[in-house]
Amino acid sequence: MIIEPHQPASIRRKIAQKAPAAGKVSDAFRIKPLPLQWFRAFGSAISAALPVGIGALAGHMDYGLCASIGGFAFLYVSNETYRQRAIKLLFVALGLAASFGLGTLTGNLPWLMVLLFGLIGAAAVFCFGVFQVAGPSAMFFILTFSVGTSLPHDLAAVPLRTGFVLAGGAWAWVVGMAGWLYRPHHPETKAVAGVYASLARLLESLGTEHQNDAQHQAAVALQNAAKTVSGGELRWRRAYEPGQRLLRLSQKANEIYSTISEMLLQHQGAKTDMAEAIRLIAAGIRNPGQIRPIRTAATSGPLEGDVNARLAAQIEEAEFLLRGSAAATVHPSKDEPGNRLRLMFAGAFNRHSTLLSTACRYGLTIAIAAAVAYGFGFHRSYWVPLSCAAVMLGTTAIGTVHRALQRTAGTIIGLFVGGTLLSLKPEGVYVALAMAVLQFIVELIYLRNYALAVIFITPSALLIAESSHPDIAMGYFMSARIVDIMVGSAIGLAGVLLLWRRASSSRLPGAIADVIRKEGVLLGQILSGGRPEGERISPAELETLLLRVRMLYNAALAESMRKRERIGLWWPAVAEIQHFGYVLIAASEKGSERKESPETLQSLRQFFDEMSLAVARSESPARVRVPEIPSSPSFRDALMELQHALQVGEGTAPLK
Numbered sequence: 001m002i003i004e005p006h007q008p009a010s011i012r013r014k015i016a017q018k019a020p021a022a023g024k025v026s027d028a029f030r031i032k033p034l035p036l037q038w039f040r041a042f043g044s045a046i047s048a049a050l051p052v053g054i055g056a057l058a059g060h061m062d063y064g065l066c067a068s069i070g071g072f073a074f075l076y077v078s079n080e081t082y083r084q085r086a087i088k089l090l091f092v093a094l095g096l097a098a099s100f101g102l103g104t105l106t107g108n109l110p111w112l113m114v115l116l117f118g119l120i121g122a123a124a125v126f127c128f129g130v131f132q133v134a135g136p137s138a139m140f141f142i143l144t145f146s147v148g149t150s151l152p153h154d155l156a157a158v159p160l161r162t163g164f165v166l167a168g169g170a171w172a173w174v175v176g177m178a179g180w181l182y183r184p185h186h187p188e189t190k191a192v193a194g195v196y197a198s199l200a201r202l203l204e205s206l207g208t209e210h211q212n213d214a215q216h217q218a219a220v221a222l223q224n225a226a227k228t229v230s231g232g233e234l235r236w237r238r239a240y241e242p243g244q245r246l247l248r249l250s251q252k253a254n255e256i257y258s259t260i261s262e263m264l265l266q267h268q269g270a271k272t273d274m275a276e277a278i279r280l281i282a283a284g285i286r287n288p289g290q291i292r293p294i295r296t297a298a299t300s301g302p303l304e305g306d307v308n309a310r311l312a313a314q315i316e317e318a319e320f321l322l323r324g325s326a327a328a329t330v331h332p333s334k335d336e337p338g339n340r341l342r343l344m345f346a347g348a349f350n351r352h353s354t355l356l357s358t359a360c361r362y363g364l365t366i367a368i369a370a371a372v373a374y375g376f377g378f379h380r381s382y383w384v385p386l387s388c389a390a391v392m393l394g395t396t397a398i399g400t401v402h403r404a405l406q407r408t409a410g411t412i413i414g415l416f417v418g419g420t421l422l423s424l425k426p427e428g429v430y431v432a433l434a435m436a437v438l439q440f441i442v443e444l445i446y447l448r449n450y451a452l453a454v455i456f457i458t459p460s461a462l463l464i465a466e467s468s469h470p471d472i473a474m475g476y477f478m479s480a481r482i483v484d485i486m487v488g489s490a491i492g493l494a495g496v497l498l499l500w501r502r503a504s505s506s507r508l509p510g511a512i513a514d515v516i517r518k519e520g521v522l523l524g525q526i527l528s529g530g531r532p533e534g535e536r537i538s539p540a541e542l543e544t545l546l547l548r549v550r551m552l553y554n555a556a557l558a559e560s561m562r563k564r565e566r567i568g569l570w571w572p573a574v575a576e577i578q579h580f581g582y583v584l585i586a587a588s589e590k591g592s593e594r595k596e597s598p599e600t601l602q603s604l605r606q607f608f609d610e611m612s613l614a615v616a617r618s619e620s621p622a623r624v625r626v627p628e629i630p631s632s633p634s635f636r637d638a639l640m641e642l643q644h645a646l647q648v649g650e651g652t653a654p655l656k
Contacts, residue, residue, distance in 0.1 A: 028401070028405045028451065029406070029409075029449065030449070031449050031452075032447065032448050033448075034448055036444050036445070036448075037446065038444070039077075039179070040075075040443040041440045041443040042440065043074050043077065043178075043443075044071075044074050044075055044439050045435075045437070045439045045443075047068075047072075047073070047168075047171060047172040047175050048068045048071040048072070048435055048436070048439045049068070049432045049433070049439065050071075050432070051064050051065075051068045051070075051071060051164075051167075051168050051171060052064040052065060052068050052431060053429050053432035053433075056427075056428040056429050056431065057428075057429065061428075063160075064432075066100075066161050066164035066165050066168070067165065067168035067171070069096065069143075069147055069165050069168060070093060070100075070144075070165040070166060070167060070170070070171070070172065071171060071172045072140040072144070073089055073140075073168075073169040073172040073173065074089075074172035074176050075135065075136055075443070076088060076092045076133070076140075077135075078135060079134070079187055079190060079228075080134070080187060080228070081187045081188060081228055082177060082179070082184060082187065089169075089173045089176050089177075090173065092135075093166060093169025093170060094166070094169070095141055096140065096144045097162050097165045097169060099141045099145040099148070100145065100148040100162055100165045101148065101165075102116055102120070102145060102148065103116075103144065103145040103146065103147065103148020103150075103151075104148040104149070104151055104153075104154075104157075104158045104161055104162070105148075105155070106149065107151065107152075110374040113370060113374065114367055114370040114371045114374060116145065117142065117145065117366050117369075117370040118363040118364060118366055118367030118370070120138070120141050120142060120363075121138045121141070121142055121362050121363045121366040122360060122363025122364075123363075124138030125137055125138050125358060125359040125362045126355065126356070126359035129348060129355040129358070130344050130348045130355070137393060138362065138389060139390060139393060142366065142385065142386060142389040143386060144165065146382035146386050147382075150380060150382055185242050185246065187228060188228050188243070188246050189246065189285060189286065190286070191221075191224055191225040191228040191229065192228075192229065192246050192249050192250050192253070192285055193283075193286045194225065194282075195218075195221045195225045195250065195253045195282075196249075196253060196278050196285065198217050198218040198220075198222075199253060199256055199257060199260065200278040201217070201218070201275070202214040202215055202217075202218045202257075202260055203260060203271045203272075203274055203275035203278065204272060204275045206260075206263060206264065206268055206269055206271065207267065212575040212579055215264065216550055218257060218260075219257075219546070220547065222253060222257060223547070225253070226254075229243075229246055229247050229250045230247075245321060245322075245324065246285075248321045249285065249318060249321050252314065252317060252321060253318070256311065256315070257586060258586035258589060259307060259310055259314060261582060261583045261586035261587070262307050262583075262586070263311075264579065264582075264583060265583050265635075265638060266307070266634065271308070274312065278315060281315070281318050281319060281322055284319075284322050288322075347544065347548075351507075351510070352507050352510055352511040352514060352552070353507075353548070354552070354555065357503045358503070361392075361495060361496070361500050362392055364495070364499065365388060365491060365492060365494075365495030365496075365499065366385045366388050366392070368491060369384050369385040369388035369487075370382075370384070372384065372487070373385060373484075373487070373488075378484060378487075380484070383488065384488040384491070387407065387484055387485045387487075387488025387489055387492070388491050388495075389488075390403065390407055391403045391407055391488065391492035391493065392492045392495065392496060396496070396504075396555055397497055397559055397560060398558040398559075399558060400492060400493050400496040400497075401493065402450075403450065403489075403492075404492065404493050406451035406454060407450070407451075407485060408485060408486065408489060410450070410452065410455045410458065411454055412482065414454055414458025414459055415458055415459075415462075415482070417456070417458070417459045418458055418459030418462040418463070421434060421459050421463065422459075426463070431463060434460075434463055435463060438456045438457075438459055438460040441453075441456045442456045442457055442460070458481070461481075462481075501559060501560070502559060504552050504555035504556040505556035505559055505560075505563070505567055508549075508552050508553060508556050509616055509618045510616055511545075511549050512549055512573055512574065512615050513612040513613070513615040513616035514545065515542070515545045515546060515549050515577050515581065516608060516615060517608055517612040518537050519580060519584055519608070520605060520608025521535050521536065521537045522539070522584045522585075522588055523608075524604060525537070526584065526588055527595070527604070527629065527631065527632070527635075528601060539584075539585040539588050542581055543581075543585055545581075546577070546581045546582070549578070550574065550578060553570060553571070572646075573645050573646050575645065576641055576644075576645035576646075577645075579638075580638050580639075580641075580642050583638065596629065596630070596631055600628070600630075603627035604627050607624065607626065607627055607639070611646060615646060620646065620647050621647070623643075626639045626643060
């Protein structure tokens with residue numbers, strides 16, 4: 001049962017939560033303090049360069065270059081489990097080979113190439129969004145299709161060339177799966193350790209302006225860990241002890257999060273000692289051989305003692321699990337594949353989802369770029385839609401401006417690097433070695449800044465172009481590439497600015513209203529003892545809606561620099577519905593013996609309906625009295641704070 005605080009809500013009012021920082025144009029050249037990607041750097045270098053080296057030694061550089069195109073499949077490796085990675089890389093390799101084959105088949109039909117540029121881009125963006133696949137999205141499918149269109153049209157050679165691309169994809173699959181041999185549970189371990197690190201940050205942020213953001217990050221980490229642990233080897237080795245320990249630790253993290261949510265509801269301050277204990281558990285998960293002693297001390301007080309003692313006990317239980325204490329075998333939650341697919345597609349076609357409009361904008365803009373390039377007779381016309389595809393990975397107006405600036409500046413500098421490299425006239429295996437070094441550097445620094453990566457992407461592209469078309473002067477390649485990138489970047493930027501520009505901001509009020517209504521449904525389930533009348537909602541469904549609202553808000557904030565301040569008026573509402581939603585999720589998963597009267601439940605339904613309707617119209621809800629909740633006064637306090645956050649002014653509509 002939740003420990004109820006006794007202070008008046010007016011005294012316990014939370015500190016204003018810091019809104020997410022809006023992007024600036026100058027951020028395009030900011031170096032992000034992210035870890036260097038060593039595994040991706042080595043893996044991408046081996047995947048791309050080895051096929052070229054083998055082709056050079058065999059006297060067929062063209063076949064080696066085709067296989068290296070398939071090696072781009074490795075770039076779709078992320079933090080998924082090896083089971084998930086095996087499936088993902090298989091389909092990526094097949095998709096790259098199919099894109100290349102279509103390119104070689106249609107290379108002499110410009111109108112069909114234009115159509116396929118758009119269809120491949122839109123389909124790839126949509127599929128990656130539906131299945132929530134991390135990676136460079138449609139970029140390399142457009143690239144492989146582009147390379148296919150550039151080759152001499154020869155129907156007899158299509159199967160052989162496509163087969164080499166598929167073979168390169170198979171090699172990338174082997175490289176991507178190599179880590180399974182010596183660290184089979186590394187992705188699951190990393191995900192569970194990340195959960196405990198996020199819980200430590202959440203405890204330290206209690207009562208600060210960063211509390212809401214830390215709560216959101218912890219919820220995201222919990223959801224990712226649950227997917228990762230249940231999607232790994234546990235599905236067929238359910239009694240395997242390392243996997244069992246990670247699964248139990250993941251479940252214990254959910255219990256800790258529920259207890260911290262009670263502290264959030266009580267407006268308690270930061271718990272640095274317990275945060276440090278949880279951080280030690282995270283370190284122990286990453287390095288099982290270096291587990292340090294963990295001590296917790298629950299501070300007793302008239303209001304906080306019980307919940308702190310419970311949190312300390314849960315931390316100790318997590319430590320016992322970490323040290324391998326015996327426990328009953330547990331099983332990951334079972335989701336029928338058909339039901340999971342249904343939920344994925346239902347989310348994609350949800351009226352509050354921007355995925356469909358994003359995919360259509362991507363495909364249509366790339367098709368326009370291809371039509372312009374082929375219509376005006378650009379030499380090697382595919383560089384224009386390819387540059388457009390790269391720029392549009394920014395998705396929002398500000399993100400696209402960043403990508404355009406980064407790609408242009410990086411390319412200009414990269415041309416000088418490429419000219420210097422080509423002046424050495426590398427041939428054969430030296431081309432493969434140069435590609436390996438360039439690809440290694442690109443993936444090592446890619447996440448820190450795209451402009452830096454483009455400096456090394458450009459000479460790699462020039463190296464492939466020189467090897468594929470030695471009959472064309474290099475100076476022509478370099479000058480034409482600048483023009484292609486400028487045109488492609490301009491078209492990509494225009495597409496983002498003109499097509500479905502307000503896709504996120506126009507959906508934000510409706511998405512917030514939907515979450516408020518669903519929170520009312522879940523609160524009714526909790527206060528009716530789990531036996532509500534009418535509509536029901538699962539905690540997982542509400543969590544998905546909360547994450548979508550946060551994504552919509554972040555995207556809306558980056559849609560326009562002029563309207564950023566008006567979009568920011570929604571932040572108090574977004575912050576408060578997230579806080580209240582996560583508290584409800586934690587309370588529902590614990591179970592409850594609360595039982596409110598039908599009259600109270602009806603009053604609450606009416607209260608939530610009125611708030612939801614007002615927000616859907618982008619209006620401030622009327623200042624009505626929040627119903628009393630005798631079994632949980634803290635819920636009423638939270639509702640008063642939610643109502644206060646939704647009061648954006650005297651009838652002011654933020655987005656009108």
